[in-house]
Amino acid sequence: MKIERPRGTRDFLPDEMEKRRAIEAVMRRIAESYGYREIATPTFEHLELFTIKSGEGIVEELYAFKDKGGRDLALRPELTAPVMRLFVNECSVMPRPLRFYYFANCFRYERPQKGRYREFWQFGVELIGSSSHLSDAEVIALAYRIMDELNLDFELHIGHVGLLRHLLKDIEEDRASKIMRLIDKKDVEGLSSYLREINAPEELAEKIYALIELTGSRDVLVEASRLIPDFDMSHMEKLCDVLDSMNVNYVIDLGIARGLDYYTGVVFEAYAKHGLGAQKQICGGGSYRLTHLFGGEDVPSTGFALGFDRIAEICEITPPQKPVIVVVNVGFEGEAFRIAEELRKQGFRVVTDVMERNIRKQFSYANDINASFAVVVGKREIESGRYTLKNMVTGEHYELSFEELVKHLSREAQLP
Incomplete structure (x- = not known):
């Protein structure tokens, strides 16, 4: 009913x-x-x-x-x-x-x-x-x-x-x-x-x-x-x-x-x-x-x-919007959750996969919720210490250390 x-x-x-x-x-x-x-x-x-x-x-x-x-x-x-x-x-x-x-x-x-x-x-x-x-x-x-x-x-x-x-x-x-x-x-x-x-x-x-x-x-x-x-x-x-x-x-x-x-x-x-x-x-x-x-x-x-x-x-006020960042997990859930938590501590709005989707569906979901960026956490990223960042609007890719990742996202999101 x-x-x-x-x-x-x-x-x-x-x-x-x-x-x-x-x-x-x-x-x-x-x-x-x-x-x-x-x-x-x-x-x-x-x-x-x-x-x-x-x-x-x-x-x-x-x-x-x-x-x-x-x-x-x-x-x-x-x-x-x-x-x-x-x-x-x-x-x-x-x-x-x-x-x-x-x-x-x-x-x-x-x-x-x-x-x-x-x-x-x-x-x-x-x-x-x-x-x-x-x-x-x-x-x-x-x-x-x-x-x-x-x-x-x-x-x-x-x-x-x-x-x-x-x-x-x-x-x-x-x-x-x-x-x-x-x-x-x-x-x-x-x-x-x-x-x-x-x-x-x-x-x-x-x-x-x-x-x-x-x-x-x-x-x-x-x-x-x-x-x-x-x-x-x-x-x-x-x-x-x-x-x-x-x-x-x-x-x-x-x-x-x-x-x-x-x-x-x-x-x-x-x-x-x-x-x-x-x-x-x-x-x-x-x-x-x-x-x-x-x-x-x-x-x-x-x-x-x-x-x-x-x-x-x-009232026609436009609420301030923080860009959404999706952390894409490629078989390493714990590390993806850890990276997401570290980004949240820096003031970002971060979403992680909780549906156990494959990488293609995780990117599809990022598009569905109008995410601005996706951070990929997989075996290569963990071993190299450099994370793949995708700009979901322009399609550009970057390989960045965590410190570089925070600086880049702060600049793009206009965070202090």
């Missing part, structure tokens, strides 16, 4: 994995250049970690289960809550700000579609302990640099949920949260219907519609100040000053709501311009407060998560 992989999951063959690892390497390098250090959290957590901030309704979207001890657990659907739990449990007395990054798989039980899977990967960072515009600027610049260095064609949008929350301050919390979620989904029709349903004042509705339509250069902030004159716009102004000095290209978009109640200030999203269709968001983040929900003090944080799978789908 043939067993298929579970719906919403994928298998990755070597070419795809090499591409994904190359993308991951760029993300890690840039995060570490900003002083961020890697952390990891469990694949499953107590279910309460996710329901305490999102409500019981989120259980339908999770892989939730009871373990053999009857405890309610869930596969992690995202990483921010686990990182905040880790901070409260392990790091609350460490010097601030803390700079963490992570790369891990997450799980959500939802309908699979292009760019949306039940198992997916996120790369993200959390800057914990600062509410300054400078922390927002650093995190946004870091996300921007990663996407820019990967040569993605994207547009970065920056907003501030404080404006919408200020408008909704006199609305019941549950209703305000639903309005924010409708705005986040860009569901204008649903928003209009709901505002009528709750008999929202006409003036409030008009200001909401006007605010979420404000998109463009930083001049938009002036229009927002006219619309909501009692809201302090200085944080956004100073943020834009820093981003402008770093040549970060962005669009001010005051219709970004992010849909989650724990976001408190600056929020941002990045969208791919091509290749992803409706599922075009590749990055999302902002400033938030979560630690107090998990038993810690109220600590400001800023972070983002990159949709790794979507980025992998549109």
Whole structure:
């Protein structure tokens, strides 16, 4: 019986994995250049970690289960809550700000579609302990640099949920949260219907519609100040000053709501311009407060998560390739294995025959796997101490000592 992989999951063959690892390497390098250090959290957590901030309704979207001890657990659907739990449990007395990054798989039980899977990967960072515009600027610049260095064609949008929350301050919390979620989904029709349903004042509705339509250069902030004159716009102004000095290209978009109640200030999203269709968001983040929900003090944080799978789908990075060297054994398996091991110690990627093939079939296999070189180990080579090296691309042959062989291969493979 043939067993298929579970719906919403994928298998990755070597070419795809090499591409994904190359993308991951760029993300890690840039995060570490900003002083961020890697952390990891469990694949499953107590279910309460996710329901305490999102409500019981989120259980339908999770892989939730009871373990053999009857405890309610869930596969992690995202990483921010686990990182905040880790901070409260392990790091609350460490010097601030803390700079963490992570790369891990997450799980959500939802309908699979292009760019949306039940198992997916996120790369993200959390800057914990600062509410300054400078922390927002650093995190946004870091996300921007990663996407820019990967040569993605994207547009970065920056907003501030404080404006919408200020408008909704006199609305019941549950209703305000639903309005924010409708705005986040860009569901204008649903928003209009709901505002009528709750008999929202006409003036409030008009200001909401006007605010979420404000998109463009930083001049938009002036229009927002006219619309909501009692809201302090200085944080956004100073943020834009820093981003402008770093040549970060962005669009001010005051219709970004992010849909989650724990976001408190600056929020941002990045969208791919091509290749992803409706599922075009590749990055999302902002400033938030979560630690107090998990038993810690109220600590400001800023972070983002990159949709790794979507980025992998549109990124055209070429993974670095080491040439493959095949050691062809002509009746001397032990010596062939020894030579192969010595070459591996020198940094080469080496394949030996484990199928007990004859020499012709070993060369045929070398061609099949696109090997760059073949080193022949037979009686003549062992007796003379000089090995036959064949360039599988040009067909050239060389007779070389082991030291000459290493130098030649290093030069051809451009190894240090």
